[in-house]
Amino acid sequence: MELKFKYPIKIKTLEWIDGKVRWIDTSKLPFEEIYIESDDYERIAKAIEDMEIRGAPAIGVAAALAIAATAYKYRSLPLNELKIKLIKAIERLRQTRPTAYNLFWALERMAKVLEKEYNDSDTLCRAIIEEALKIYVEDINTNIAIGEYGAKLIEDGDTVLTHCNAGALATSAFGTALAIIRVAWYQGKKIKVIATETRPVLQGARLTVWELKKEGIPVILITDNMVGYVMSKGLVTKVIVGADRILSTGHVINKIGTYMIALTAKRHNIPFYVAAPTSTIDLRTPIAQVIIEERDPDEVRKVLGRVLITLEDVEVLNPAFDITPPDLVTAIVTEKGIIYPPYETNLKRVVEG
């Protein structure tokens, strides 16, 4: 399927090819560029759990495409059996990762399509595929809109610090935080990026560095604990990160380490921007009910899944996300525009309005 967008797609994170989902295995980057194709929702669920596919928007789109692939694969089943397959697939994908909101948002959209009345399997199958592709194309256009709104915040000469990978590799294409960097760069602004390595899974060192090098955008890599140093030396003019979930209060749930970066930015009066589609905004869940995913302790004990860096039996914590309170967030850039505080009222207005 060849789609045309305003900017060329250089990194094909997710694709829909002849009834199958194709993804780049981000867990192997930047050392190997491996693409995997599957129409098995269990395999795609595993790809999400093992972070072959990661990043809140990409997880949501991949889940929707996994439902579409399931519909296509079983399209010759009787309508009722197909429906049961799809319900099971939705249930399975819901269990993959608990924190990123886009996953639940995308699966809810798919479930709503499934709830309608259909005369036969073929019609249901077409409706399911149509909705998944709509989510996919929307994600790309959303990223472009985030990039264009956000680029207005970027000035010539800026050095933008970013954390983790909120790039093409975290979405269908272009990214959220990195879409802003991309568009500003395409506009001819001379900018630089400082990328944090983002332990334990090293998305900054492995993915953001690779992605920005592909674009020719200058990037400097630091360890996560160097943010205070670079900010106190005046080397950072803006921070832009992505989000896995944004609450109605403006609390931003994002990759572990985001909160300390926001706190340090505040101390140095450096604007701290969050870039995310409105599908990341969760107006329903109160903060006390948000589940912060605890991942395999070996992610901390080892590097790249194989190199032990400590004693193998040491006790470990491995929360994948933290929560940045709204007083540290300068603005949230969405596809519907830039949202400023007070978030309590402004998020609701933008999402529902």
Place this chain on the structure above:
Amino acid sequence: MELKFKYPIKIKTLEWIDGKVRWIDTSKLPFEEIYIESDDYERIAKAIEDMEIRGAPAIGVAAALAIAATAYKYRSLPLNELKIKLIKAIERLRQTRPTAYNLFWALERMAKVLEKEYNDSDTLCRAIIEEALKIYVEDINTNIAIGEYGAKLIEDGDTVLTHCNAGALATSAFGTALAIIRVAWYQGKKIKVIATETRPVLQGARLTVWELKKEGIPVILITDNMVGYVMSKGLVTKVIVGADRILSTGHVINKIGTYMIALTAKRHNIPFYVAAPTSTIDLRTPIAQVIIEERDPDEVRKVLGRVLITLEDVEVLNPAFDITPPDLVTAIVTEKGIIYPPYETNLKRVVEG
């Protein structure tokens, strides 16, 4: 040489054996426990540069012992030639690492001994060895005193977060921050430690975890960017870190990442203590003249000196230290007692008084 101290020495970081310096190669821990012996100051200088010996107090003591080993090795040379050898050795050791103040403090003490009048090489040699061993024994007693003063701050049930390794492996024995943990533990206080892994060289994951496990003190390992998470969850009651240099203003220069930890502790009203001997306190150098060591970029690009985690040509920053401003420091624990703000007056009073 068997010395007796108030507490048993379980980890022999530095020793003086028959005219030679013996050290544990901390760069290989916890995977291999290798001890190296040398009377070659060039070899010992390399050991400091390559972080086989690291930690501000250990660097100072090792440099002093290196001068002693040089005196012993060349004791049969004519007095003038021996003096020239020793001056060269002091000069070489001064070049090893620019930030830790104890290095310069220890070498200055050795230089002062050298400046006195001597009748023959043997007398000079004995005076040099005596001063080096005095520095060594002082360091151990200093650590014990820091431990005992600091333990008064620790309550039963505390969870202490520490960064890097300010332990036995950073001193001649016992440590600074970890001496406090040790003494509190020996006093029967039920405490736990949260250790940050401390990228890029992983002193927390490799050394602090190993050292605390040897003592049987419970330790939980986290990545550097999880500090905000554990503090916001109420899992940390105190922070104790070491220091490489403390300025007259109370600015604390310590392992990269310390500043962000202090900032986060402040936000959560968690006391942030610095443990260091008074030999770390530099009343002379203004902040603008402090040199923050920039180390080999491959320390960031790789893990454990061998495993590439990013593109091999990516630009990198690798400052080894950062500066924590005095408003974030609750108190400084020294062998002369606990120093509280205002540091401007109180540091001077303790050091000079």
